[in-house]
Amino acid sequence: MIRLLALLPLAFLAACSPYVYDGEIGKFSAGVDLVTDAYKGGVDDIRTTRMALRTNDQVQNKARLGLSQSCRAIEGREECQILDLRSDKPKEQDDAEHALNEVEPVFSALHRYAEALAAITKADDDKALTQAGQELADSVSGLAGAARGGGAPTVAAGAGLLADLTEVYLDSRRLATLKKTVLATDHHIEVLSKIVGITLRTIQDDRLRQLDIQLSAAIAPLRDEKKLASLSPDDYRADLMATQALVDEVNRIKASDPIAAGNVLAASHHALAEAVRSDKGQSMAVFQAATGFLQAAGKVKAAIHPDTANGQKDPS
């Protein structure tokens, strides 16, 4: 009877336990990881391509080169570099790269936040506690048979009750923390989600700009009537295939909407905030929003920086 009474608040609180959001917060966290990977990978790709384009430009123009002072300073530890001595040399780092490096704290902050959300809703403790409570109740129940006394069942019920109440207490503390935090940060997540979307769009734009330089070079012999006349069928085929590969890459990068991904990031968090505000437990809206964000983040990652990076072609 005592146990049954204790289970009433437990049953009530279970509906709004933080653990019911474990899966959704896991998806939110995985989505944040994907957009962060897209950001980091995209910035790396831009840097790598810029360096390859610069080398290609130096080779084509036979640029006059030199070495930095640091190469000769034996005791110094500054990086030794090849210098482009032309007055009209391309910039070492353009505005986009500079801006993209500055935005890193936004992605780091979101990443840490998503990890912390996952930690507060981690179901492992709950499962372990439930198991420990059950084992304790079983052990104490076993005393009844051994002692053949009337007190053991009461002790067993008391032990089970203690375990149940502990779970309820931890659940309620976790939920209170989750609720307070998610409601307080919801607007901030909306703000930072905009930065995420705009940053990823800037990466997308810059990658497309870089690819257009390569694409222009690739299509040039196929567009120019004089050059066409001198192309052998094999050369023509090779140029066509190289151009097609670049076109495919352009289309892959274009096939994502970073701004929409940023918006669904915010929507996913907002759905969670609304669910904990209303204390209605796991709702379809939270599940759908988290799933939608994970999918959108996956598309952006696949477009901007796929795992099997075929985006690193030699610009020459």
Add this chain to the structure above:
Amino acid sequence: MTLDDIDKAATQAVQDLKSAIDKLSDLENQPGADGAAIDARIAQLQQAQVTIRAKEVTTLLDTPEVKTALQDLATASAGLTAEAANLTSIANAIQTADKVIAQAADFTKALAVLV
């Protein structure tokens, strides 16, 4: 200016450049067009587009709204992590206590058989 206002202004400027690029692209496919010169002009306009986007990002990062968001989110993350660690400690302590009680119960049960 709100974040959306900044984005709208940047997007409008980028769109204006896009219109110019579209016109040049049409010209480029015409017979006798100077492809190299048009390519160079398009590259300049594309660079201008990306520069506008880059300026947009840095402008947004400098807004008080974004700075506050970053600061508050860091505080919230630290609070969540600390509370998660506290609760895990409590859960671990209770599990340990449970094991001790269970062992005591088993020991008592074993003794009861002997009595």
